[in-house]
Amino acid sequence: MTQSISVLLVDDHPLVRAGFHRLLTADGSIVVKGEADNAKSAFEMYNTLRPDVVIMDLNMPSGANGGDGAGTHNAGLEAIRRIMAHDSEACVLVLSATDSTPFPSQVISAGARGYLTKRCAGDELLIAVRKVFAGGQYLADGLEETGEDSPLNSLTKREFQIFSLLAEGKSVSHVAEAMFLSPKTVHAHRSNLFRKLNIKSNAELIHIAIRLGIVDT
Structure with a gap:
């Protein structure tokens, strides 16, 4: 008998989650153990449920400070990093509306094992879940080379985090507080960002950020 694969679905849109839930469970070999609608809940539910695979959206609320907040790609990336820091064997598959650079390379760097866009066919999602569960990596067709020429590929992880927050219109003082850095350090990183970009x-x-789909217009 084929081993069932337990999944945690993370997406802030209930209708999207419902659609993927039906698609996954109709297969018969996949069980959805839980659903989360923000980054904070995703981390907490992962620790509680320990699913085999996390299917993670990128653009979602952080859920921090008792409120959902605005949806950001940074929240999804941070959720991946927090899960991977807690469990280096975690299996995360990103399923995002964004296929523009630099996200395929950024999420793989953060520890995800796969990246699909929401335009993929239903059977491709099932294939990707099985492949990452088996220890492989899955990138949707055409994404392997995506982003090689992106200006953001030269940024470090910390620089990209600061870039994302600044792109959302956050002030230097807000970025410093959110990342537990001094304003002087954030100013230095911002100068490096400006130089590299x-x-x-x-x-x-x-x-x-708007051109690359990192923030919503």
Whole structure:
């Protein structure tokens, strides 16, 4: 008898979760153990349920400080990093609406084993779940080379985190508080960001983020 695969679904849209829930459970070999609608709940539910595979959206509320907050790609990435820091053997498959750079490379760097877009066919999701569960890696067709020329690929993980927060319109003081850094350190990272991206203002930074689909317009 084929071993069943337990899954934690993470997406802030109930209808999306319902659709994927039906698709996954109809297969018969996959069981949805739980559903989360923000990054904080995803981390907590992972620790409680210990599913075989986490299917993770990127653009979702953080759920921090008692409120959902705005949906951000940074929240999804941070959820992956928190789960991986707690359990290096965690199996995370990203299922996102975004296929623009730099997210395929960023999520793999964060520890995810696979990346699909929500435009993928239903059977591709099932194939991806089985492959990452078996210890493999799965990237949707065309994503293996995606992002090689992205200006964000030169950024470190910390620089990318700061980039994402600044792109959401957060102030230096807010970024410093959120990342437990001094404002002086954040200013230094922002200067490095501007130099690497060849820009001179936050407005240009936000423009890049919008163009690459990192923040919603």
